[in-house]
Amino acid sequence: MLALLFSNLTSFAAFNTGNACDPNKTAQHAFFGFPHWWKYDFGSGNAVDIFGVSIVARSGGSDGAGGSVNMTAPKNFNVQYSDDNSSWTTKWSVTGATFSGYEFRHFLATTTLAYTGSPHGAHQHWRIRLLLDNGGNICSAEEIEMRATPGGSDQCSGGTPISDGEWTGHVDDNAFDNNNSTFYGSTFTNTASNVAYIGYSFASPVTVAEIAWRATTDTGQTPKTLFIQYADSSSGPWTIAWAAHNSTGWTSNEVRLFTDPNYV
Numbered sequence: 001m002l003a004l005l006f007s008n009l010t011s012f013a014a015f016n017t018g019n020a021c022d023p024n025k026t027a028q029h030a031f032f033g034f035p036h037w038w039k040y041d042f043g044s045g046n047a048v049d050i051f052g053v054s055i056v057a058r059s060g061g062s063d064g065a066g067g068s069v070n071m072t073a074p075k076n077f078n079v080q081y082s083d084d085n086s087s088w089t090t091k092w093s094v095t096g097a098t099f100s101g102y103e104f105r106h107f108l109a110t111t112t113l114a115y116t117g118s119p120h121g122a123h124q125h126w127r128i129r130l131l132l133d134n135g136g137n138i139c140s141a142e143e144i145e146m147r148a149t150p151g152g153s154d155q156c157s158g159g160t161p162i163s164d165g166e167w168t169g170h171v172d173d174n175a176f177d178n179n180n181s182t183f184y185g186s187t188f189t190n191t192a193s194n195v196a197y198i199g200y201s202f203a204s205p206v207t208v209a210e211i212a213w214r215a216t217t218d219t220g221q222t223p224k225t226l227f228i229q230y231a232d233s234s235s236g237p238w239t240i241a242w243a244a245h246n247s248t249g250w251t252s253n254e255v256r257l258f259t260d261p262n263y264v
């Protein structure tokens with residue numbers, strides 16, 4: 001599919017137009033002046049319908065919460081479509097949106113989108129992208145489960161754990177060995193440039209509606225802000241299914257559930 005990005009904006013040199021579709025959260029799209037627009041051309045013969053727009057805000061401070069974010073994230077906007085790149089029709093409008101640092105929000109169409117279960121479908125590769133923790137130099141987990149339904153059984157068997165690396169021998173396999181006495185430690189350093197992730201490549205595509213993360217006894221090493229992502233190839237591209245934001249107050253060995261808010 002040929003897809004092209006455009007905007008009418010004078011961008012910061014480092015925040016060029018294409019960054020808004022880059023899976024790296026350190027890439028940003030920024031601009032001055034109003035009104036402005038950002039559009040995506042799916043290419044001739046590839047017409048699609050759109051039922052939601054998802055936006056990740058910038059981080060506003062060292063803890064990723066607050067700061068200047070609410071001044072730079074979009075607040076009021078229209079989602080529009082066109083068949084001739086000239087005449088545009090508003091499908092739905094958003095007003096009064098607020099964000100905090102790295103917050104990921106879905107803005108769904110006001111028309112009804114009918115589905116049951118997961119809206120994301122089955123995919124072979126699922127991962128948890130770790131953006132912020134609760135004070136530790138790394139994130140750690142004794143066990144991670146990926147469930148097709150909330151409260152369902154773990155699907156992580158018969159495939160391969162995946163990660164960007166691990167902390168001092170605490171390998172990704174330790175999160176999926178059904179043994180609470182072994183733990184995974186991330187490469188995570190709680191900085192804006194990190195790429196830490198932990199996930200699972202299944203033997204065949206699965207749906208995931210819930211992640212269960214069992215903490216170690218170090219509650220600072222728990223995830224605070226994370227994305228649940230999927231891909232159909234181990235090399236990506238990765239799509240954000242849902243996110244958790246400001247997940248604080250963990251206790252030792254707590255098993256915390258991250259459930260897809262769009263599962264019905």
Ligand SMILES: [Ca+2]
Pocket residue numbers: 143144145154156176177178
């Ligand atoms: Ca398991």
Ligand SMILES: [Ca+2]
Pocket residue numbers: 141142143174175176177178179180181182183184
């Ligand atoms: Ca383990």
